[in-house]
Amino acid sequence: MITVHRLTKSYRAGRAVDDVTFEVRPGRVTGFLGPNGAGKSSTIRMILGLDTPTSGHVLVNGKPFRALERPLREVGALLDATAIHGGRSARHHLRWLAQAGGVAPSRVGEVLDRTGLAEVRDRRVKSFSLGMKQRLGIAAALLGDPGVLIFDEPVNGLDPDGVHWARRLFRSLAEEGRTVLVSSHLMSEMQLTADHVLVLARGRLLADCVLADLVRSHAGGDVLVRTAHQAVLAPLLSARGAAVASHGADSLVVTGLEPTDIAGIAAAHGVALSELTPRRASLEDVFRELTEAHLQYRTDARQENAR
Template sequence: MIEVHGLTKRYGERVAVDDLTFTVEPGRVTGFLGPNGAGKSTTMRMILGLVRPTAGHAWVEGRPYRAFDRPLRRVGALLDADAVPGGRSAYHHLASIAASNDIARRRVGEVLDRTGLTEVARRRVGGFSLGMRQRLGIAAALLGEPGVLLFDEPVNGLDPDGVRWIRMLLRDLAAEGRTVFVSSHMMSEMALTADHVIVLGRGRVIVDTEMAEFVRDGSRGDVLVRSPQGDALARVLTGEGAQVTVEPDGALAVAELAFTRIGELAAAHGLVIHELAARQGSLEEAYLRITEQEVVHRAAGAGGAAGAAGAAGAAGKGVGR
């Protein structure tokens, strides 16, 4: 597993990461979320020994990453898909990495096949699209068959088929008992992929919980009701203890009352209903609510959840992550 305790990083007066403590456990996908500038990439780099912490420590399998003689056999990571020499072929890039960690050459062909790059294995990486470079970075992370994997924005640049592939790959890796730690701004994908979620805001942990619990507790879960007798229905539902809000189009958003009870009350009072639909909360909604006050890079004129959506919803890498 990955264990982070009291991890802090300061750059002069600026605190990039502030006393983080959390554990990433094997056998599940842990999503690592937060607005641009929250400290996600800095944290991952400290776990991998690429950035020296000001205080605290990050251990992988009970040891600092730097303590491993052949680290790629223990930890695989994709932090930057562009960090590949453009003049090398995909095959020779992976072969050189394998040689550096005493990894069998056969693994090169296996990971090329698993990431869908076999047909372009002899092409120079400089001609690869961003999505192909992402696949190559994932192949390099898998090369040593490590038990711990870290991915920073792995779906960036992938087409819809590639996005589905990486979703299935991450879940398969977790099902194999590996520790899978994934940073992403793609809320829709994290909702489908992650079992657990850790959210940073301004360098601090603000959420560390199961994905289902986070979505349930942090987002709206209500019932949408459309009726030509909306005013009368609202009075009936309010009298039963419901919280009723009128939507801009005249529909009723009803909370604190069961879906079936709403229908029963309408029937008992002879009120017509044209639509009755339970609305489940979403990861995006829960995320925007919890991070609304944590956004660092907000465009002028943007505020509230809308501003947070603009800052946090982009799929690509942001400045100061």
């Protein structure tokens, strides 16, 4: 388990991480989300002992990372897929990591197979695409068969099949009882992958909860109603307290009533419906709502809308 307690990291320009507390528990995929400059990378670097906190502390399996006797066997991490010596082959890269970390050489072949790199094991890394380098970075994280795994933007550069593979891998690792922390800007992918989410913005923790609960709590949502009798149905729904907006020639967007309520009102007044579709907010919608006031890099919405 990863335990972060009142973690703060200050620089001359300000606080990158500001009094953050959370736990990353085993048996689930935890998504680590935040806009650019949120402090995610700084937090991960402090978890891995690469940066020293200004205050607070981080424990991995009850100890600071630097106190772990065999860190490669307890924690696997992917921070930068391109930080690999281009002149080495994938196999040699993993072999020297295994030797340095006290890991059996047989693990090299196992992780190459698991990440789909067995056929290119002897190719030099400089010839790899970004997606292949991501797979190699994931292989390195898995090398020591650790119980704690941290992946920072692991699907950048992967093709759709690779993204699907990575998603299944992270889910399977969590199902094995491992602690899995995945940092990503891809909200749609996180919605399919994560069980739990941490949302950071400007160094402050905005959310720490089950993903489904977070979406449900912020997901006002609406209902798309398609009918040839808009003029009849709209005032009936408004009278029941719903917000009703026209959506094209034969559709209404209704907020404030459940689909069953809308169907009941329509049936009671003989209004035929051709479509009744609830539209729930996505993780991306919720993320934007949570972080809107904390964005560091902002465009002029009026100019974007004009375009």
